[in-house]
Each structure stands twice: as structure tokens, then as C-alpha cells.
Amino acid sequence: MLHIPGLFITESGGRGRGVFTAESLNADDLIEICPIIKLPDGQLSHIDQTILYDYYFLWEESGYRGCIVLGYGSIYNHNNNPNADVIFDYGDSIIKIVSNQEIEAGSELFIDYTGNGLTKESDLWFEPI
Numbered sequence: 001m002l003h004i005p006g007l008f009i010t011e012s013g014g015r016g017r018g019v020f021t022a023e024s025l026n027a028d029d030l031i032e033i034c035p036i037i038k039l040p041d042g043q044l045s046h047i048d049q050t051i052l053y054d055y056y057f058l059w060e061e062s063g064y065r066g067c068i069v070l071g072y073g074s075i076y077n078h079n080n081n082p083n084a085d086v087i088f089d090y091g092d093s094i095i096k097i098v099s100n101q102e103i104e105a106g107s108e109l110f111i112d113y114t115g116n117g118l119t120k121e122s123d124l125w126f127e128p129i
Contacts, residue, residue: 001032001033001034001035001070001071002032002033003031003032003033003071003072004021004023004025004029004030004031004032005022005023006021006022006023006105007019007020007021007022007031007032007072007109008020008021008022009072009075012077012108015077016077017075018075018076018077018108018109019072019075019076019077019108019109020106020107020108020109021103021105021106021107021109022105022106023105024102024103024104024105025099025102025103026099026102027099027100027101027102028098028099028100029098029099030096030097030098031084031097031098031099031109032071032072032073032096032097033071033094033095033096034069034070034071034072034073034094034095034096034097035070035071035093035094036057036059036067036068036069036070036073036093036094036095037067037068037070038059038061038064038066038067038093039056039059039064039065039066039067039068040063040064041063041064041065044065044066047066052068055068055069055074056068056069056074057069057073057074057086057095059088060088060090061090067095069095072097073095073097076097076109076110076111077108077110077111078110078111078112078113078114079110079111079112080112080114081110082100082110082111082112083099083100083101083103083107083109083110084097084098084099084100084103084109084110084111085097085098085099085100085111085112086111086112097109097111
């Protein structure tokens, strides 16, 4: 796992925990490289019966439909106007979190759980804040 030195987790008003930055970021800054654990197709239905259902990511590779994201990856909260993007690197089996705008020190980092609109917010398993 590789991440910027100022990354930290703390309470996020009404959302539980969230990922924050202690340093200002520019657009296109690499925030984190997250290793993953790929979930074989046949095991995903078992994960859906556990608390991990709330934390895994979809992974589109033959034989695998999901992954557990290590590092801070599964702690980023959702926002439909995120300040960071998720980049799936299937060749290296990692996920990169990259800023998509300038972000002030002390800000929470958000990603879009809908896949940039591929899923409707109404299909999310929680009520977005």
C-alpha cells in the first residue's frame, strides 16, 4: 500500500468513518495505491451475507466479480460530486485513488459509488447524505 503521508481516518458527520487529507492536493494527484484481494465468482454470494457486503468493490475480470480493497480503500465515503476518482488497474490488480480537483488540507476525500452514473443512487444500499 502506498499513500500520501497526510492521509488519515476519522469520524465523518453522519457517515461513520471517512478518509481525510492533512495536506492540500492538486487535481490529478495520486492519493493512494490500494492492493486488492480478488473474490472468485462462486464466493461473492457468501460475501453478500456478511458485513463485508458494505465494503467490497465490483471487479470486472474473468472469474472474479468483486474484490476487497486494502489500505484505506474501503473507507472512502460516497458523494455524487466526488473530489477523487477510483481507477481500476486490472493488469497490476490494484486500485488507485486520484484527486480530480484541488482539495484543501483537512478535507474529507469522497469517491462516487455509482461508477460515474452507471448505477442510480437509489440503488445504493444506504441513504446518501
